[in-house]
Amino acid sequence: MRIAQVAPLIESVPPQAYGGTERVVSYLTEALVEMGHDVTLYASGDSVTSARLVAVTDRNLRLNPQRPDWVTWHTIMTDRVFSDADRFDVIHFHVDTLHLPLARRVAVPSVTTMHGRLDLPDLQPLIRHFREHPLVSISDSQREPLPWANWQATVHHGLPASLYSFHPRPGDHFAFVGRISPEKRVDRAIEIAIACNTPLRIGAKVDAADRLYFETHIEPLLEHPLVDFVGEIDEAEKNDFIGNARALLFPIDWPEPFGLVMIEAFACGTPVISYPNGSVCEIMEHGVTGFVAHNQEQAIAAARRIGEIDRRRCREAFEARFTAPAMARRYLAVYRGLIDTPPQKPEASGGAHGGEDSDRRQVVRRRDLSPY
Amino acid sequence: MRIAQVAPLIESVPPQAYGGTERVVSYLTEALVEMGHDVTLYASGDSVTSARLVAVTDRNLRLNPQRPDWVTWHTIMTDRVFSDADRFDVIHFHVDTLHLPLARRVAVPSVTTMHGRLDLPDLQPLIRHFREHPLVSISDSQREPLPWANWQATVHHGLPASLYSFHPRPGDHFAFVGRISPEKRVDRAIEIAIACNTPLRIGAKVDAADRLYFETHIEPLLEHPLVDFVGEIDEAEKNDFIGNARALLFPIDWPEPFGLVMIEAFACGTPVISYPNGSVCEIMEHGVTGFVAHNQEQAIAAARRIGEIDRRRCREAFEARFTAPAMARRYLAVYRGLIDTPPQKPEASGGAHGGEDSDRRQVVRRRDLSPY
Numbered sequence: 001m002r003i004a005q006v007a008p009l010i011e012s013v014p015p016q017a018y019g020g021t022e023r024v025v026s027y028l029t030e031a032l033v034e035m036g037h038d039v040t041l042y043a044s045g046d047s048v049t050s051a052r053l054v055a056v057t058d059r060n061l062r063l064n065p066q067r068p069d070w071v072t073w074h075t076i077m078t079d080r081v082f083s084d085a086d087r088f089d090v091i092h093f094h095v096d097t098l099h100l101p102l103a104r105r106v107a108v109p110s111v112t113t114m115h116g117r118l119d120l121p122d123l124q125p126l127i128r129h130f131r132e133h134p135l136v137s138i139s140d141s142q143r144e145p146l147p148w149a150n151w152q153a154t155v156h157h158g159l160p161a162s163l164y165s166f167h168p169r170p171g172d173h174f175a176f177v178g179r180i181s182p183e184k185r186v187d188r189a190i191e192i193a194i195a196c197n198t199p200l201r202i203g204a205k206v207d208a209a210d211r212l213y214f215e216t217h218i219e220p221l222l223e224h225p226l227v228d229f230v231g232e233i234d235e236a237e238k239n240d241f242i243g244n245a246r247a248l249l250f251p252i253d254w255p256e257p258f259g260l261v262m263i264e265a266f267a268c269g270t271p272v273i274s275y276p277n278g279s280v281c282e283i284m285e286h287g288v289t290g291f292v293a294h295n296q297e298q299a300i301a302a303a304r305r306i307g308e309i310d311r312r313r314c315r316e317a318f319e320a321r322f323t324a325p326a327m328a329r330r331y332l333a334v335y336r337g338l339i340d341t342p343p344q345k346p347e348a349s350g351g352a353h354g355g356e357d358s359d360r361r362q363v364v365r366r367r368d369l370s371p372y
Numbered sequence: 373m374r375i376a377q378v379a380p381l382i383e384s385v386p387p388q389a390y391g392g393t394e395r396v397v398s399y400l401t402e403a404l405v406e407m408g409h410d411v412t413l414y415a416s417g418d419s420v421t422s423a424r425l426v427a428v429t430d431r432n433l434r435l436n437p438q439r440p441d442w443v444t445w446h447t448i449m450t451d452r453v454f455s456d457a458d459r460f461d462v463i464h465f466h467v468d469t470l471h472l473p474l475a476r477r478v479a480v481p482s483v484t485t486m487h488g489r490l491d492l493p494d495l496q497p498l499i500r501h502f503r504e505h506p507l508v509s510i511s512d513s514q515r516e517p518l519p520w521a522n523w524q525a526t527v528h529h530g531l532p533a534s535l536y537s538f539h540p541r542p543g544d545h546f547a548f549v550g551r552i553s554p555e556k557r558v559d560r561a562i563e564i565a566i567a568c569n570t571p572l573r574i575g576a577k578v579d580a581a582d583r584l585y586f587e588t589h590i591e592p593l594l595e596h597p598l599v600d601f602v603g604e605i606d607e608a609e610k611n612d613f614i615g616n617a618r619a620l621l622f623p624i625d626w627p628e629p630f631g632l633v634m635i636e637a638f639a640c641g642t643p644v645i646s647y648p649n650g651s652v653c654e655i656m657e658h659g660v661t662g663f664v665a666h667n668q669e670q671a672i673a674a675a676r677r678i679g680e681i682d683r684r685r686c687r688e689a690f691e692a693r694f695t696a697p698a699m700a701r702r703y704l705a706v707y708r709g710l711i712d713t714p715p716q717k718p719e720a721s722g723g724a725h726g727g728e729d730s731d732r733r734q735v736v737r738r739r740d741l742s743p744y
Contacts, residue, residue, distance in 0.1 A: 071443055071470070072494040076501050079473040083718070098443070101451040102473055122444040129448050346455070 001335060004091040005029050005051070006042045006081055006099070009073050012060040013047040018205065018232075020260055021115040024157050024327075025094050031158070031328035040088070042081055056080060074098050082106050090335040100130040104345050109338035111136060111152060117257055119145040132343050136334060138258040139279030150343065152334045156283070157258050158327030159318075164267035166315045167243030173199035173228075174303065175245035175270070177238065177261050180218055181210045183254030185275075188296060190221045192249055192273070195300040199226050200249070203233035203241050243268035247290065247306045250274040251299055259283060265290075266318035269311035273302050283322075289314045373707060376463040377401050377423070378414045378453055378471070381445050384432040385419040390577065392632055393487040396529050396699075397466050403530075403700035412460070414453055428452060446470050454478050462707040472502040476717050481710035483508060483524060489629055491517040504715050508706060510630040511651030522715065524706045528655070529630050530699030531690075536639035538687045539615030545571035545600075546675065547617035547642070549610065549633050552590055553582045555626030557647075560668060562593045564621055564645070567672040571598050572621070575605035575613050615640035619662065619678045622646040623671055631655060637662075638690035641683035645674050655694075661686045 005028065011019035014026035025041075026049065032039045033050045041047065045055030056077040061068050078099045081091060091110040093099055103110045111134040127135075127149050137143045137154045174196075176189040186202060193200035202222075206214045222229045233241050242248055248265040249272075256278035263283065265272050272290035274280045286292045290309060291302035320326075377400065383391035386398035397413075398421065404411045405422045413419065417427030428449040433440050450471045453463060463482040465471055475482045483506040499507075499521050509515045509526045546568075548561040558574060565572035574594075578586045594601045605613050614620055620637040621644075628650035635655065637644050644662035646652045658664045662681060663674035692698075 066493055069492075069494045072498045075469060075473060076498060079476075079501065082473065082477075098447060098470070101447060101454065102477070104451075105454075105474070105477065120441075121438055122441045126444045126448060129451065 001332070002038045002040075002087060002089045003032060003335065004040045004042065004081060004084070004088045005032075006077065006091065006093045006095055007044075007047070008095050009044045009057050009077065010060060010062050010070065011044070013041060013043040013049060016046070016060065016063065020258075021094055023260070024115070027158060027160055027324040028328055028331060030160070031324040032332075035325070035328060035332075037332075040084070042077055054080065054084075071098070078102060089339055092331070092335070097126055097130070100126075100133055103133055104130060107342075109134070109335075109342050111334060111338060113138065113155070114142065115257065117255060118142055119255065132345060134334075134338055134343055136331075139282050141255065141279050141282065142257040144255075152337065153330060154282075155327055155330040155334070156322060157260055157263065158322050158324040159260075159263060159267055161267075161319065161323045161325075164239050164243065164264055166267075166269045166311075167240075168269060168311060170246045170270065170311070171244045173201055173245055174247050174249050175242055176200060176202045176204060176249050177233070177242060177264075178204055178250075179210065180204045180206045180214050182213055182217075183252060185251045185253045186218060187221060188251035188253075188299065189249035190224065190227055191296060192251065192299050192303050194224060194226055196303045197226070198246070198303070199228060201241065201245065202227065202229045203231070203237070204229075205232035238264060239268065242270050245270050247303060247309075248272045249299075249303070250280075251293070251296075252277050252280070254278065256280065263318055263322040266314045266322060269315045271306055271309040271311065271314055273299055273306065275299070285317060289317045373704070374410045374412075374459060374461045375404060375707065376412045376414065376453060376456070376460045377404075378449065378463065378465045378467055379416075379419070380467050381416045381429050381449065382432060382434050382442065383416070385413060385415040385421060388418070388432070388435065392630075393466055395632070396487070399530060399532055399696040400700055400703060402532070403696040404704075407697070407700060407704075409704075412456070414449055426452065426456075443470070450474060461711055464703070464707070469498055469502070472498075472505055475505055476502060479714075481506070481707075481714050483706060483710060485510065485527070486514065487629065489627060490514055491627065504717060506706075506710055506715055508703075511654050513627065513651050513654065514629040516627075524709065525702060526654075527699055527702040527706070528694060529632055529635065530694050530696040531632075531635060531639055533639075533691065533695045533697070536611050536615065536636055538639075538641045538683075539612075540641060540683060542618045542642065542683070543616045545573055545617055546619050546621050547614055548572060548574045548576060548621050549605070549614060549636075550576055550622075551582065552576045552578045552586050554585055554589075555624060557623045557625045558590060559593060560623035560625075560671065561621035562596065562599055563668060564623065564671050564675050566596060566598055567668075568675045569598070570618070570675070571600060573613065573617065574599065574601045575603070575609070576601075577604035610636060611640065614642050617642050619675060619681075620644045621671075621675070622652075623665070623668075624649050624652070626650065628652065635690055635694040638686045638694060641687045643678055643681040643683065643686055645671055645678065647671070657689060661689045 007013045007025040011022040013022045015022040029041050029051050039051035041049050041051040042054045044057045044060040046059040057073055082102045085106050085108045093112040113136040127146050134152045135149050136152055140154050174193050176186055178184050242265050248270050258279050262272050276292050284292055293299035293302050379385045379397040383394040385394045387394040401413050401423050411423035413421050413423040414426045416429045416432040418431040429445055454474045457478050457480045465484040485508045499518055506524045507521050508524055512526050546565050548558055550556050614637050620642050630651050634644050648664050656664055665671035665674050
């Protein structure tokens with residue numbers, strides 16, 4: 001199949017720093033190439049791939065000191081993708097929504113994976129306006145704010161099978177990995193570890209936006225002798241950082257769209273203790289790959305009995321459900337569905353598109369204006 | 373002629389607060405309707421027009437407390453405009469560049485007026501990528517960073533002839549109108565007024581971004597007894613505020629793309645003292661509508677002899693060159709040129725577009741990647 005993958009330009013593919021979307025695009029792209037597909041990746045020029053790379057920018061936008069305007073470069077990328085459209089059987093976007101006006105005017109099927117949270121107020125009218133556009137969610141729970149959208153499937157993220165290795169015998173500590181931010185609740189993780197009298201190693205970055213929260217709410221907690229804050233860790237360090245932990249503590253307090261670190265833990269054989277928010281209950285199997293707790297009392301009790309979890313079952317869950325080839329196969333099924341049964345598109349370039357939207361269009365004249 | 377005018381959604385048309393672009397779109401739209409054309413205005417729903425209004429949002433984005441995402445709403449607007457394209461002979465955009473990928477795929481001619489400064493680094497590759505798209509500049513000097521773009525014309529801004537009234541007998545003070553910011557150089561205006569022992573009335577707003585500059589550099593200067601800082605003034609106040617001044621001081625220090633306040637002054641019969649930056653030498657006639665000074669010494673000398681300028685000549689210059697009907701006639705000539713000789717567009721939806729850009733496209737594989 002001739003497939004275009006369209007990645008954000010903010011980070012390279014794979015990312016040089018933090019960038020969950022760019023990591024997933026990389027894993028998917030490499031898995032599709034491995035399976036023999038003809039894949040073209042639109043991404044920043046410092047991306048590294050075995051697919052055909054179309055370098056839209058010399059390098060990723062985030063690390064460019066000139067602070068390029070992302071709208072400008074994604075506009076150019078959108079144009080280039082659709083200029084090449086007849087070379088592809090399907091176009092897969094991972095870059096929000098700038099492409100939607102063109103997607104509805106071009107015959108080749110396209111699909112967009114929504115990588116972020118969907119409860120932002122402007123997404124409702126935007127997705128409703130382009131409601132024929134096929135979307136993929138990264139968890140079922142992610143869809144909740146937009147249940148009426150044209151969802152084709154939920155495709156959970158996957159990792160290359162050998163990216164993390166099974167760690168059968170962990171050390172005697174817990175791990176926390178991610179950002180320090182109010183919704184990630186590292187404070188809960190610290191409380192759980194202290195209640196269990198178990199060391200906690202924290203591998204986490206602090207974004208500028210979360211600096212004040214870190215200094216006022218978290219830094220005082222780091223003085224406890226059981227807590228070891230090691231700062232940001234890179235991909236290579238993660239394998240042992242997570243794999244050597246008895247459990248990954250993931251006591252989130254927000255609608256996490258996916259939560260890559262959970263499946264990274266499973267890949268290492270490390271069980272997870274989490275809260276039932278966002279995707280968690282789809283990714284976790286309570287009692288098999290860890291425990292889902294509704295409050296701190298339950299979380300602490302779960303952490304105390306984490307030894308009951310068989311780490312091999314965690315790795316098996318990863319291999320069965322969360323590898324990159326598994327993700328690629330699910331996306332291929334989506335692509336085939338779109339090629340076999342293309343969604344009805346509004347009339348192409350120039351024509352009025354029909355349907356509810358045109359009917360709802362308000363055409364008002366001066367005398368009709370309400371005093372806003 | 374069936375004309376679409378596409379305005380920014382940031383402010384209503386005309387704007388309720390500061391918004392030079394939205395004011396000009398309003399003046400142009402009303403002038404075209406007055407001349408008998410069939411005009412459709414795409415704008416926020418709180419706009420007021422005698423054209424057909426397509427309300428893309430309920431109200432302007434700037435005053436909406438939910439702080440809507442401008443990219444989302446301009447994406448929706450772009451789609452709606454092109455869905456209606458076959459209802460128009462020409463589409464005139466005033467909203468930057470989100471529409472360029474669609475514009476090249478739709479048969480109806482479109483043109484974009486660039487309302488801002490063009491020396492931003494990302495504009496070069498963007499306009500080069502879409503280099504067939506017809507552009508209009510608001511001054512010749514504005515074009516300097518992009519001389520190779522597909523410029524159709526320079527169309528200077530115009531005001532309704534009766535918006536400001538001729539003030540034959542001014543008071544004995546100077547006026548400064550605009551933003552307080554380093555590039556507007558109100559400090560120069562204060563120095564000129566003090567050197568002439570002439571009162572200066574300052575009608576100006578201070579943006580949040582310029583607050584520190586205002587407090588550290590400008591506020592101390594306002595204590596001088598000749599200086600009267602009255603804060604932001606509205607459109608209705610401007611007529612007498614500018615008209616009663618002996619001169620408008622406009623000693624700018626940046627490449628002003630147009631400078632509406634200069635022609636507002638001319639409309640009142642008030643001469644202008646300015647510096648030769650940006651559009652100034654196109655708008656001003658040195659010795660006729662005021663003086664262009666290269667330094668403060670010249671500016672002070674010019675201010676002392678401002679009585680030599682015949683205020684009727686200022687009003688005549690306005691009536692001859694800077695009315696809204698004059699602006700509308702120039703735009704109509706641009707529209708007719710595009711309808712009679714449509715610019716060559718790259719192949720429409722889906723196809724590869726030809727030309728230099730495709731040739732320069734870098735398709736690189738892993739082994740070709742330079743270590744960035």
